[in-house]
Amino acid sequence: MSLPALLDPDLIRSCLLRWYDAHARTLAWRVGPGQGAVRADPYRVWLSEVMLQQTTVPHATPYFLKFTQAWPRVEDLAAAADGDVMAAWAGLGYYARARNLLACARAVASEHGGAFPDTEDALLQLPGVGAYTAAAVAAIAFDRAANVVDGNVERVISRLYAVQDLLPDAKPQLKTLAAGLVREDRPGDWAQALMDLGATVCKPKQPLCLICPLAEVCTAKAEGEPQTYPRKRQKAARPKRYGVAFVIRRGDTLALIRRPAKGLLGGMLALPSTDWRSKPWTDAEIAPPIAADWVTAGQIEHIFTHFALSLAVWVAQGDFSDAIWTRATDLGALPSVFLKAAQAGLGLNYGRPVARLEPLAQAPEHGPRFGLATGELVVPDTIDDLNAEIEVLFTGKK
Numbered sequence: 001m002s003l004p005a006l007l008d009p010d011l012i013r014s015c016l017l018r019w020y021d022a023h024a025r026t027l028a029w030r031v032g033p034g035q036g037a038v039r040a041d042p043y044r045v046w047l048s049e050v051m052l053q054q055t056t057v058p059h060a061t062p063y064f065l066k067f068t069q070a071w072p073r074v075e076d077l078a079a080a081a082d083g084d085v086m087a088a089w090a091g092l093g094y095y096a097r098a099r100n101l102l103a104c105a106r107a108v109a110s111e112h113g114g115a116f117p118d119t120e121d122a123l124l125q126l127p128g129v130g131a132y133t134a135a136a137v138a139a140i141a142f143d144r145a146a147n148v149v150d151g152n153v154e155r156v157i158s159r160l161y162a163v164q165d166l167l168p169d170a171k172p173q174l175k176t177l178a179a180g181l182v183r184e185d186r187p188g189d190w191a192q193a194l195m196d197l198g199a200t201v202c203k204p205k206q207p208l209c210l211i212c213p214l215a216e217v218c219t220a221k222a223e224g225e226p227q228t229y230p231r232k233r234q235k236a237a238r239p240k241r242y243g244v245a246f247v248i249r250r251g252d253t254l255a256l257i258r259r260p261a262k263g264l265l266g267g268m269l270a271l272p273s274t275d276w277r278s279k280p281w282t283d284a285e286i287a288p289p290i291a292a293d294w295v296t297a298g299q300i301e302h303i304f305t306h307f308a309l310s311l312a313v314w315v316a317q318g319d320f321s322d323a324i325w326t327r328a329t330d331l332g333a334l335p336s337v338f339l340k341a342a343q344a345g346l347g348l349n350y351g352r353p354v355a356r357l358e359p360l361a362q363a364p365e366h367g368p369r370f371g372l373a374t375g376e377l378v379v380p381d382t383i384d385d386l387n388a389e390i391e392v393l394f395t396g397k398k
């Protein structure tokens, strides 16, 4: 593959590494470029990379801090109870990743004496560790010349070289081009410099070319429309699924269940619900887990990777023998989809009675400060805020 002279890899590397030395982000798991020979802790690098695969740095950071406080070493995480780790992971999504996280920690603790292997190939043998994570840990924690390519890096490379092929077919080409920039010299810093550039400068919709250290050599910028890269094949529409979640209340507690270990949200706490199917449910088809005076409390929407879910929420007071009774102020271990449904359920006195049944006799004395009163669900930003709101709802005390 012949490239324009300006795309000299050494020139690109020196521009970007100089920029990284001055502008590297300060991240909870990172050893910055000014810290000399200090090496990043492989456990912290691995944990952060697993958390960051489908979410952003601001969202992942509190989880990272919580995990490393509770389980400072990989052996501590390996010894943790599954339920505690799943609960701590709640809100990060992609729960199969949490199960793989535990499996990997246990393999490192039992088969490697608590020390992560230091090569890409050996890292790849660990449970749940894929090509990206192995490369990232090898480069960042062990300074191996690994080619670390995630979505951010693909975007930067596609623009730098104005790659015309469409994603996802262009992935191998982008990986090859990225590999051409990797050297034995500072591979960990190089990987992180590319990540930082993609996250803070070469942004998806509005690349900040005016402040970019690669502006002089970037082909897409020279063409004038860098935001049109990477070229992508049009995505098929996400299929829709429908379900009903049941909020069973007893005093200030809600009935939760634990989902089966295998499958979507496996092993997580949840509200009881119907199957999630491609056809909307009619009231007559729905079989709630207990006989009670059910009312509807609206509907929440949630996007999973492979489908979009519309989840109707039904609410009742009653007893449910299979329940894990959980205070409404202590719902932090619920995955987001069920947390949203529980929130909707707490606005229950705005519901539509199901069939002939009456609304609940014991609506909260103090009206909900969030819910469906205006037809719109107002979701607090943090679980602490949510719990504060729920406390007010039940006690009236601010």
Ligand code: SF4
Pocket: 156, 159, 160, 201, 202, 203, 207, 208, 209, 212, 213, 214, 215, 216, 218, 219, 220, 221, 226
């Ligand atoms: S010049 Fe613009 S498009 Fe090119 S790498 Fe920099 S920010 Fe991205």
